[in-house]
Amino acid sequence: xxxxxxxxxxxxxxxxxxxxxxxxxxxxxxxxxxxxxxxxxxxxxxxxxxxxxxxxxxxxxxxxxxxxxxxxxxxxxxxxxxxxxxxxxxxxxxxxxxxxxxxxxxxxxxxxxxxxxxxxxxxxxxxxxxxxxxxxxxxxxxxxxxxxxxxxxxxxxxxxxxxxxxxxxxxxxxxxxxxxxxxxxxxxxxxxxxxxxxxxxxxxxxxxxxxxxxxxxxxxxxxxxxxxxxxxxxxxxxxxxxxxxxxxxxxxxxxxxxxxxxxxxxxxxxxxxxxxxxxxxxxxxxxxxxxxxxxxxxxxxxxxxxxxxxxxxxxxxxxxxxxxxxxxxxxxxxxxxxxxxxxxxxxxxxxxxxxxxxxxxxxxxxxxxxxxxxxxxxxxxxxxxxxxxxxxxxxxxxxxxxxxxxxxxxxxxxxxxxxxxxxxxxxxxxxxxxxxxxxxxxxxxxxxxxxxxxxxxxxxxxxxxxxxxxxxxxxxxxxxxxxxxxxxxxxxxxxxxxxxxxxxxxxxxxxxxxxxxxxxxxxxxxxxxxxxxxxxxxxxxxxxxxxxxxxxxxxxxxxxxxxxxxxxxxxxxxxxxxxxxxxxxxxxxxxxxxxxxxxxxxxxxxxxxxxxxxxxxxxxxxxxxxxxxxxxxxxxxxxxxxxxxxxxxxxxxxxxxxxxxxxxxxxxxxxxxxxxxxxxxxxxxxxxxxxxxxxxxxxxxxxxxxxxxxxxxxxxxxxxxxxxxxxxxxxxxxxxxxxxxxxxxxxxxxxxxxxxxxxxxxxxxxxxxxxxxxxxxxxxxxxxxxxxxxxxxxxxxxxxxxxxxxxxxxxxxxxxxx
Numbered sequence: 001x002x003x004x005x006x007x008x009x010x011x012x013x014x015x016x017x018x019x020x021x022x023x024x025x026x027x028x029x030x031x032x033x034x035x036x037x038x039x040x041x042x043x044x045x046x047x048x049x050x051x052x053x054x055x056x057x058x059x060x061x062x063x064x065x066x067x068x069x070x071x072x073x074x075x076x077x078x079x080x081x082x083x084x085x086x087x088x089x090x091x092x093x094x095x096x097x098x099x100x101x102x103x104x105x106x107x108x109x110x111x112x113x114x115x116x117x118x119x120x121x122x123x124x125x126x127x128x129x130x131x132x133x134x135x136x137x138x139x140x141x142x143x144x145x146x147x148x149x150x151x152x153x154x155x156x157x158x159x160x161x162x163x164x165x166x167x168x169x170x171x172x173x174x175x176x177x178x179x180x181x182x183x184x185x186x187x188x189x190x191x192x193x194x195x196x197x198x199x200x201x202x203x204x205x206x207x208x209x210x211x212x213x214x215x216x217x218x219x220x221x222x223x224x225x226x227x228x229x230x231x232x233x234x235x236x237x238x239x240x241x242x243x244x245x246x247x248x249x250x251x252x253x254x255x256x257x258x259x260x261x262x263x264x265x266x267x268x269x270x271x272x273x274x275x276x277x278x279x280x281x282x283x284x285x286x287x288x289x290x291x292x293x294x295x296x297x298x299x300x301x302x303x304x305x306x307x308x309x310x311x312x313x314x315x316x317x318x319x320x321x322x323x324x325x326x327x328x329x330x331x332x333x334x335x336x337x338x339x340x341x342x343x344x345x346x347x348x349x350x351x352x353x354x355x356x357x358x359x360x361x362x363x364x365x366x367x368x369x370x371x372x373x374x375x376x377x378x379x380x381x382x383x384x385x386x387x388x389x390x391x392x393x394x395x396x397x398x399x400x401x402x403x404x405x406x407x408x409x410x411x412x413x414x415x416x417x418x419x420x421x422x423x424x425x426x427x428x429x430x431x432x433x434x435x436x437x438x439x440x441x442x443x444x445x446x447x448x449x450x451x452x453x454x455x456x457x458x459x460x461x462x463x464x465x466x467x468x469x470x471x472x473x474x475x476x477x478x479x480x481x482x483x484x485x486x487x488x489x490x491x492x493x494x495x496x497x498x499x500x501x502x503x504x505x506x507x508x509x510x511x512x513x514x515x516x517x518x519x520x521x522x523x524x525x526x527x528x529x530x531x532x533x534x535x536x537x538x539x540x541x542x543x544x545x546x547x548x549x550x551x552x553x554x555x556x557x558x559x560x561x562x563x564x565x566x567x568x569x570x571x572x573x574x575x576x577x578x579x580x581x582x583x584x585x586x587x588x589x590x591x592x593x594x595x596x597x598x599x600x601x602x603x604x605x606x607x608x609x610x611x612x613x614x615x616x617x618x619x620x621x622x623x624x625x626x627x628x629x630x631x632x633x634x635x636x637x638x639x640x641x642x643x644x645x646x647x648x649x650x651x652x653x654x655x656x657x658x659x660x661x662x663x664x665x666x667x668x669x670x671x672x673x674x675x676x677x678x679x680x681x682x683x684x685x686x687x688x689x690x691x692x693x694x695x696x697x698x699x700x701x702x703x704x705x706x707x708x709x710x711x712x713x714x715x716x717x718x719x720x721x722x723x724x725x726x727x728x729x730x731x732x733x734x735x736x737x738x739x740x741x742x743x744x745x746x747x748x749x750x751x752x753x754x755x756x757x758x759x760x761x762x763x764x765x766x767x768x769x770x771x772x773x774x775x776x777x778x779x780x781x782x783x784x785x786x787x788x789x790x791x792x793x794x795x796x797x798x799x800x801x802x803x804x805x806x807x808x809x810x811x812x813x814x815x816x817x818x
Contacts (some may be wrong), residue, residue, distance in 0.1 A: 027328070029166040029361050030336040031696065033057075036162065036173075040065065040386045041680060041693035041703060042341070044164040044171045046195075047383045048188040049372030049417075051280050053138070053195050054384055055186050057162040057173040064138040064186075065386045066195070069376050070284040072244055072453050073388075074130015075236040079116030080458040081438045088112055089440065093522050096544050097514055101533060105542040108463040108523060112439070118461030119450055122392040128237030130452055132394030134385045135280060136215035136230055136248065143208040143269070144177055166358075166365045169320045170313070180206050188369065191315035194304045195278035198313075205256060207274055210267040213248060216388050223261045227251050227301075246282040247297045253277065253305055277304050284453070285375070323368045324361075326413040327744040329715075331357040331737050341694040344678050351673070351736045356715060359676065362696050363712025364412050366705065376453055377420040378405040382705035391702050396424075398471025399449045399527035400611070404650060404706040406478055407620065407657070407713035410485040411720070413744045413752065418482050425475040426498055431455035432472055436505050444504030447472030449527065464541040465528045469521060470552045476502050477552070477620060480559040487750040487771040492563055499560050500573045506553050507576045513544055513599060518585040520545025520599065521553070529609040531602035539605045546598050547614035550585050555621045557581050587617060587624070587632055594639040595624075595632065608644045610651035612658070615639060619657045622723035626663055637662055645674055649690045649698040653710025660717035660732040668718055669734035675711050720755070722747035726776035726799055729755050729762050749773045751804070765812040769804035777802055777812075785815040 037043040037056035043065065045054050052067040088111040095104035117127040125131035144155060155178040164171045171186040185198045201207055211228065213221050219232035228250040236243035250266070252259060257271025268274055279301040281293040304312060331353035335343060340358075347355050370382040380401060381394045396402040402421070409418040432445030435457040440446070447457040449468045460466020476499050483492045510519040526546035530539040557577045564574045588596040597604065597614040617623035618636045626633040640658055647655070652675040659668035679691030679699035690707075691699045698707025718732040719742055727747050741756040743766075750771035756764040762780045769775075777786065777800045785792045786800050788810060793800045802810065 027330060027334045027357075028336055029334060029358055031164040031166070031340045031358075031362070032336060032338070033162040033341060033694070034160055034339050036160075037695075039680070041697055041699075042695050044162070044695055045366065045369065045382075045384045045697075046164075046169065046171055046186055046188045047369035048190045048193060049368070049370060049383070050193065050375055051135075051195060052188050052369065052383045053186065053278075054386070055171060055173070055184075055197075057184075059157060059160075059175060059177070060142055062140040062142070064140070064197075065384070066135040066138055066248070066278065066280070067384050068135045068246065068280050068282055069371075069379075069383050070244065070282045070453075071133045071135050071234070071246065072130050072284065073125050073133060073234040073237070074128050074452060074454055075238070075240075075242040076454045077116055077128035077237070077456065079128070080114040080118065080456060081434055082113065082115035082458070083438065085112045085115075085439050085459075086441055092542075093511060096522050096542070097511075099533075101540045101542055102536065102538060104523060105463060105540055108467060108542055112459065112523065113461050113463060113466060114456075114458035118458075118466070119393055119395065121461065123389060124237075124393045125389045126235050126237065128454075129393065129395075129456060130234075130237060130454065131388070132379050132381060132385055132390050133234065133388045134215075134390075135246065136213060136219060138250070138278065139212045139214065140276075141210045141212075145180075145206055145208070146178075166361050167321070167324065168317045169324070169365065169369060170317070182206075185313070187313065187316050189304070189312060189316040190319040192300065192304050192307065192312055193279075194300050195280075196304070196309075196312055196316075197276040197278075198309055199274045199276070201272070204272050205270045207257065207271040208267075208269040209274075210265050211250065211252070211276065212265045213250060221264045223263060223266065226259060226261050226266060228261075228264075228266050244282050244284050245293065246280065247294045248278065248280045249297050249301050250276065250278045251301055251305060275309050277301055279304070320368065323414060323417075324364065327361075327364060327742070329357045329360050329719075329740070329742045331740045334358065340696065341678075344676060344692060344694065344696070347676055348673065348678070353737050353740070355676070356672065356737075359696060360712050360715045363408055363708050364414065366708055367408060367412075367414055367417055370705070371417050371420045373416050373419045375420060377402065377424045378705065378709075380704050380706065382708075384705075391700075391704070393452070396451045397449060398447055398451060398474060399465075399468050399613070400474075400654070401650060401704070401706045403474055403478060403620070404654070404710045404713075406709070408709050408716060410481055411716045411746050412712065413746050415482065415486060415746070418478065421475070421478055422482055422495070425472070425479060426495065428455055428457055428472060428475070429498055429501060431457045432505075433501070436509075440505070440509045442505050442509040444501045444506075444508065445472060446502070446505045447475070463523070463525065464530065464539075465525070467523055467525045467542060468527050468549075469524055470549050473502050473506070473552045473556045476556055476559070480563070481620075483563070484748040485746055485750065487773065489566065493567055496560075496563055496567060496569065499556065499563060500571075503556055503560055503573055503577060506556075507573070507580060510580075511544075513585075516585070517583070518545065518599075519580060519583045520585060521549045524549050526597050526613050527611050529597065529611055529613070530605035531598060532605065533602070543598055545585055547587060547596060548616045551587070551614075551617040551621055551623055554581065554584055555623065587635075589631065589635045592638075593635060594642050595635040607642060608646060610647040612639065612643055612651070612654065615658055619654070619661045619717070625661070625724055627724060633662060637664075645671055647690055648700045648704075649675065649692070649707030650700065650704060650710055652690050653698070653707045653714055656711060656714030657717050660714055661721070663731050665718055665732035665734040666736075668714065668732050669736060672711065672714060675707065716745060720745050720747065720753060722749065726778050727751075727753065727767075728778045729753070729765065729780060730757060730760075733757070733760055735760070747775070749775055751775055761816060762814050765814065766809065767802060767804065767812070768809045769806055772805045774801055774803045776800075780814055783814050783816055787813040787815060
């Protein structure tokens with residue numbers, strides 16, 4: 001009988017399991033590697049939205065980085081509310097009105113900033129601002145039996161494979177050593193909230209290993225009753241008692257063998273099978289639980305220990321798949337054999353469409369595994385970090401990065417995971433109100449360019465990047481988008497005061513610029529680009545009314561008016577908004593045809609700057625459109641050409657979305673290909689940063705997860721759009737994806753859509769209504785009709801209006817000439 005490798009049999013079984021009741025084939029999606037990870041950016045991320053791990057698959061020694069999304073140092077910083085800053089605000093504004101931006105900037109650098117250390121310029125782990133930190137490290141030291149032919153160590157290794165199944169959220173390592181096949185499975189349980197590692201061998205009494213927990217700082221390790229403990233308290237920024245406390249517990253459930261312990265480790269020798277269970281909790285969210293953090297960690301471990309492994313795994317897979325299986329994307333046959341790092345390199349030559357589909361679903365995987373409804377939002381690192389001082393504190397940047405993390409949430413059918421961000425936005429309001437009063441003497445609430453779990457909303461410590469005051473208003477766009485996709489009026493009513501409060505701040509704080517009399521923000525900046533004043537070569541960042549501010553404020557005002565109409569509200573805020581909107585600056589096209597970034601057509605310090613903030617109106621907003629504002633769309637196109645296609649990871653991802661909104665599929669694909677440029681290895685040819693690491697993490701560089709989510713959202717924008725009030729299928733389909741299908745993508749108005757296309761033309765469409773509504777479906781180019789049950793549907797000005805009741809499903813056929 002022919003023998004097949006273990007993973008091949010598992011893959012065949014998975015393929016069988018992925019066939020639905022209707023017999024529709026669902027692809028297996030696997031990241032595969034043929035060697036242990038040599039750097040963290042090659043390890044595979046596992047998580048359940050609260051805790052996570054990244055194993056390197058080492059043979060003699062395995063290193064596994066552990067994470068908890070609530071591992072934040074720092075605490076609330078009362079010094080951030082600088083009481084003296086407001087005394088300089090009138091002078092700063094007078095200088096701006098007089099065109100003396102450089103003088104205003106110097107004043108801001110000295111006085112109009114947060115009090116205290118702020119973020120410590122991105123090195124705030126020991127400051128009150130704090131930092132997201134790694135939980136710690138699990139090291140497993142393996143011992144191997146002698147087979148008589150080879151010594152216990154240094155034996156012959158063969159058939160090494162390291163994989164991550166996106167379908168199941170299970171990673172595995174397998175190899176043959178001295179004739180024995182060893183297999184490890186890893187998952188972060190979405191059902192039982194623990195980390196699980198199962199070790200097996202195909203020969204009895206072959207498993208022997210020692211496990212240790214450690215952390216670079218602020219942790220003690222102990223053993224009691226064969227349970228390994230790691231506990232400690234993070235720095236609150238004052239070396240006081242307010243720092244987050246944490247407790248990690250590890251226990252081994254063994255089949256055979258001898259279990260032993262030392263002062264700081266557990267060991268098992270001669271076992272047939274072993275399951276390592278890891279539980280962790282912090283006291284950051286104690287108020288959300290019925291038990292203390294230490295009790296919670298113990299309860300989770302006890303419950304998991306008393307559950308049979310297959311039940312643990314099956315429960316995990318079932319809960320995870322409920323979310324993951326909502327969406328499918330088929331762009332061609334998936335290659336689950338070639339190592340993913342090799343596929344990444346080859347993609348620059350062969351344009352493998354299936355790798356783009358894998359990358360798209362990897363973004364959905366990271367969202368499902370990186371965040372959950374009742375916890376903190378995804379930060380710059382998502383859930384995964386391997387340092388105590390993460391880059392830029394691993395915090396929440398509000399000038400695009402936090403928002404980009406959640407761009408896929410609605411369209412990619414993970415709406416409930418948006419709640420981590422929407423709830424967090426609501427929680428910023430009290431701090432934002434204090435910031436509005438302290439710094440501007442204004443009503444309402446405001447957040448600037450960065451924040452953290454301690455609700456930091458003050459200006460950053462340096463005005464060149466910290467002065468932007470539309471961070472909170474940008475977050476409000478997500479509050480509205482959640483309603484736009486769900487049509488949940490109860491939710492809309494609950495967040496209306498947050499929207500109105502954000503508007504109240506601008507209504508009370510904007511001033512009139514002197515040339516046109518427009519109402520503008522002052523002071524502010526256009527993240528994080530600078531300009532030159534005439535006859536000066538000194539970089540200036542501080543300004544009045546940058547284009548991005550105007551776009552965000554206008555969108556906020558428009559969304560409030562829409563919400564007020566839906567809810568039947570007519571109040572002072574809506575009346576002021578109606579009076580104010582006509583007084584906002586219009587978007588301006590420069591003499592050279594590109595969209596101006598500032599009120600004046602200043603010369604940029606960096607024309608190829610990674611931020612393209614003044615195209616916010618193109619994406620994520622819809623104030624610029626090839627259909628409704630063709631002149632502005634053309635100006636946006638020239639702006640992007642001028643900006644160039646280079647940039648850091650997330651910048652490239654944003655440009656994918658821009659070009660998709662301009663309905664240029666091949667240019668969007670060019671940027672996607674750039675986003676997937678290998679960022680590590682001997683064959684890498686890197687320009688100005690950016691690209692993708694071997695484990696498909698996005699390289700800012702260093703790793704920053706927003707590029708992954710931006711890339712996934714960009715692919716969705718290439719396939720379906722609904723921002724202009726109608727469903728537009730395949731609006732930016734690249735020529736490299738001539739045939740394919742998707743299932744389960746969502747549109748505004750409350751519906752899911754499936755589509756199949758051939759030779760670049762949509763052939764079949766399925767709509768499933770979540771709410772009762774009439775959906776306008778754009779007739780695809782060149783199509784002559786759309787049929788339902790063989791009958792043509794009426795077409796009105798190129799659109800088919802489809803009235804649907806909640807729960808209804810329609811299957812439509814697209815007809816073309818001939």
